[in-house]
Amino acid sequence: MDSRIVHFITALRASGVRISLAESQDAFYAIDRLGLEDREVFRVSLKTTLVKEAKDGPTFDRLFPLFFGSGQPPLTNGTGGLSADEQQMLEDALRQLLRELRAELLRRLAEGRSLTPEELQQLGQQAGLQNAGQAYQQPWLTRRMLQQLGLQDLQEAIGELMELLAALGMSDAARQQLRDAMQGNAEALEEQVDNYVGQQIAENMAQEYEKREPLDDLMHRSFETLTEHERDELRHQVARLAAQLRSRAALRQKRGKEGTLDPKATLRANLQYGSVPIKMKFRHKQLKPKLVLIADVSTSMRPVAEFMVRLMYELSDQISRARSFAFINHIHDLTHDFEQGRASEVVQDVLERIPPGSYNTDLGASLVEFAHDHFDSVDRRTTVIFLGDGRNNYNDPRLDLVDQIKRRARRVLWFNPEHPQQWRHGDSDMLQYAPLCHAVHRVSNLAELAEAVDRLFD
Amino acid sequence: MTRFNPSGTISASYDTGSQDMFKDKREVQHCLGEQQYIATDEIATVLFLAEQLNKPILAEGPAGVGKTELAKAWAGASNRELIRLQCYEGLDETKALYEWEYAKQMLYTQLLRDKLSQLLSEAETLSAAADRLASEEDVFFSERFLLPRPLLRALTSDKPVVLLIDEIDRSDTEFEAFLLEILSDFQVSVPELGTIKARHQPLVLLTSNNTRELSEALKRRCLYLFVDYPSMEQELNIVRLKVPELNLKLAQQAVQIVQRLRSMDLKKSPSVSETLDWAKALVALNADHMDETTLNSTLTVLLKHETDVQRARGGLDNRAGRGGSQVVERYDAYGPDPRRRKR
Incomplete structure (x- = not known):
């Protein structure tokens, strides 16, 4: 049983439910305490300890019956109520049926024989079940397996059998009884196949899930080497990463909350004690940073930019004001897009609107536009982040404008995915930009990016 | 430094087994x-x-x-x-969690001033006085002044x-x-x-x-x-339990309407507490059956947005009149034994 539960937990994880070790441990504790006798209690114990988000409830409800049986009624023997004569008639009728497969199926339905595991396995193999790894494939595969059983023209087959039986002289009542039993059995059989398919898919997914590369490794792999699939996996992690960063930032804020004494508030608060200063009031430090992100979204920078923008969006409640701009050779203001809609869609939208083309990356020109249109977004409390590789295609880097921004802003940071050794080669202006920044962080993978973002909240 | 004096209710003893736990x-x-x-x-x-x-x-x-x-x-x-x-x-x-009761501390300090100066007058030097004061510090940072x-x-x-x-x-x-x-x-x-x-x-x-x-x-x-909205049957049980004065047929109709409202696309779906408020309103109005006027006049108990009310009127119009014909079939009256409530 224990291994079945472990399997089940893996399948849940594979379907996107996040379950920590502590939570699976709780599940086992709960089952220890409450036992396995009551199926409903068992189900609720697992659910309440493992599933912590309402949206994961349906996934649990879908997988649970696959692993622990759905409590479906078993197939019933429809021939029990028939007399010996009638049974003989049925036997004759079945023999008269011309098509082998159909006769076999009808016999099974009449007698109420369910499919054995071997039969299920064989059917599954023919349908290609072993390669299925997605939940949406379940209905299709079920249909295929039922077709192999010959269930698709069942009504016709039953009708044919009934005609034969009528010709052989079976009574109406007995025929009706047999017919009902066969109908019921057919439904039960469908359910059996459907459950089997669901379970196999869940197990395939669980196996696949166990084989995948640990996330930690993915976080440390460079953005360029990630496949689209791996990138997708990481995208799911961004929200989680953001939650970690957020709680760290929140704690830091809690600790650093008290700033200098606020005399006005102190006087006011202590009026009730006859102006004896008993309660001190302090100014709250403005710790939430104001951010301006200027991100290069040319082809090479796209993955980094996407993750950066996602992180920033997820953390927007820890940022007092965020403006984001994207550029290739023109500056685009994205701030408005982020004030509405979910991160994932917005990022896609924005990136589609600024397609990577053959135009030249030109930070200099973009900065001119920025200085002209959006310079008011930078003030003395703003942290300006440049996200880019600093490769300007030999255009004018406009260092003077970066310098101007630096003089206006609280901090200027540069996030660059390239290794410092590459800065001196080719069209990189990074060595010229670097002295103008307060700090340059290398962000070649998600772990580095997260760390760089975390520093923003210091 | 723990200067906590074990005088009162705050203690470190720990017992969990004292309370009878449920059996199942x-x-x-x-x-x-x-x-x-x-x-x-x-x-x-x-x-x-x-x-x-x-x-x-x-x-x-x-x-x-x-x-x-x-x-x-x-x-x-x-x-x-x-x-x-x-x-x-x-x-x-x-x-x-807790707060020190400054005002009370202040008041005590004021009232005990004489006692304090008497205490401190015996001290020879300034540091001796400070030591003495420190030894009495517990009085002011004790549970007495802790506002839990x-x-x-x-x-x-x-x-x-x-x-x-x-x-x-x-x-x-x-x-x-x-x-x-x-x-x-x-x-x-x-x-x-x-x-x-x-x-x-x-x-x-x-x-x-x-x-x-x-x-x-x-x-x-x-x-x-x-915890999700209850099913029709459960909600009917709740209404019957909490507002027993409402007659069964009306309760059924009311719950049916609420359940229908929840399936509509509303700004705020009516909650169980609102169903109960509505049931009470129906009792207060002495309604004995659900007709259009009763519904229209009491709908605002259920719905708190004007647009919702409009939309609900449109959606319910053709149903409210003959709502009585569709009674809940599986209703099982709430018996003396609460266990019977569950199917």
């Missing part, structure tokens, strides 16, 4: 039923499990499905006092309690992080007094309307319970 989920369900709370199997099982495993419950679900009510019923059913902490933005430790807020009350209570932390999603992330420490160890430290451990481990229920994502750490420590 049936008993939980039965006792909740006596508290006029109709619990599904799932709710009863989770409550039972929470007591067995000593874990807090995090109850999520739409507003007004009876999450807070559940805590009250739980407290009643387990014979414990209910201590409630209502969360809001900006809630901090001084409001949730809900969390501390729950920990130091003489009797076992149910602690309800209501609408945790409204509090700030910082407060959530602070709460974690309490929920995992059931102890807090007051710098002036030392560590205070729970005498009895409280049963804890946190509720959330899911207005923001709660941290994973918090979820990990809790059992999770999603």
Whole structure:
């Protein structure tokens, strides 16, 4: 049983439910305490300890019956109520049926024989079940397996059998009884196949899930080497990463909350004690940073930019004001897009609107536009982040404008995915930009990016 | 430095076994039923499990499905006092845990001034006076001047309690992080007094309307319970239980209309508490059947947005008149034994 539960937990994880070790441990504790006798209690114990988000409830409800049986009624023997004569008639009728497969199926339905595991396995193999790894494939595969059983023209087959039986002289009542039993059995059989398919898919997914590369490794792999699939996996992690960063930032804020004494508030608060200063009031430090992100979204920078923008969006409640701009050779203001809609869609939208083309990356020109249109977004409390590789295609880097921004802003940071050794080669202006920044962080993978973002909240 | 004097109720002794625990989920369900709370199997099982495993419950679900009510019923059913902490933005430790009662401290200092100067007059030097004063310091930083807020009350209570932390999603992330420490160890430290451990481990229920994502750490420590709107049958039982004056047929119609409203695309779906308000309104109006005028005049009890009311009128118009023909078929009148309620 224990291994079945472990399997089940893996399948849940594979379907996107996040379950920590502590939570699976709780599940086992709960089952220890409450036992396995009551199926409903068992189900609720697992659910309440493992599933912590309402949206994961349906996934649990879908997988649970696959692993622990759905409590479906078993197939019933429809021939029990028939007399010996009638049974003989049925036997004759079945023999008269011309098509082998159909006769076999009808016999099974009449007698109420369910499919054995071997039969299920064989059917599954023919349908290609072993390669299925997605939940949406379940209905299709079920249909295929039922077709192999010959269930698709069942009504016709039953009708044919009934005609034969009528010709052989079976009574109406007995025929009706047999017919009902066969109908019921057919439904039960469908359910059996459907459950089997669901379970196999869940197990395939669980196996696949166990084989995948640990996330930690993915976080440390460079953005360029990630496949689209791996990138997708990481995208799911961004929200989680953001939650970690957020709680760290929140704690830091809690600790650093008290700033200098606020005399006005102190006087006011202590009026009730006859102006004896008993309660001190302090100014709250403005710790939430104001951010301006200027991100290069040319082809090479796209993955980094996407993750950066996602992180920033997820953390927007820890940022007092965020403006984001994207550029290739023109500056685009994205701030408005982020004030509405979910991160994932917005990022896609924005990136589609600024397609990577053959135009030249030109930070200099973009900065001119920025200085002209959006310079008011930078003030003395703003942290300006440049996200880019600093490769300007030999255009004018406009260092003077970066310098101007630096003089206006609280901090200027540069996030660059390239290794410092590459800065001196080719069209990189990074060595010229670097002295103008307060700090340059290398962000070649998600772990580095997260760390760089975390520093923003210091 | 722990200058805590063991005079009063704050103590480090710990006993969990004193309270009778429920034997199984049936008993939980039965006792909740006596508290006029109709619990599904799932709710009863989770409550039972929470007591067995000593874990807090995090109850999520739409507003007004009876999450807070559940805590009250739980407290009643387990014979414990209910201590409630209502969360809001900006809630901090001084409001949730404890606060020094400055005014009282001040007052005592003033009143005891003579005694103090008498005490200090015997001292020869300044440092001797300071030492003497320091030795009496405990008087002013004792439990006497500690104003316990809900969390501390729950920990130091003489009797076992149910602690309800209501609408945790409204509090700030910082407060959530602070709460974690309490929920995992059931102890807090007051710098002036030392560590205070729970005498009895409280049963804890946190509720959330899911207005923001709660941290994973918090979820990990809790059992999770999603409370959804009740089914038609359950809701009818609730109405029959709480508003017995309403006749059966009208109650059926009312519940049917509410269930239909929930399936519509409204700004705010009517909650169970609103169904009950409506039922009470119908009783107060002496309505004996549901007709268009009754419905129109009382619909605002259920729906709190003008656009919703408009939309509902459009949607219900063709049904309200003959709503009586579709009665709930599976209705099983609520008998004396609450266990019978469940199918």
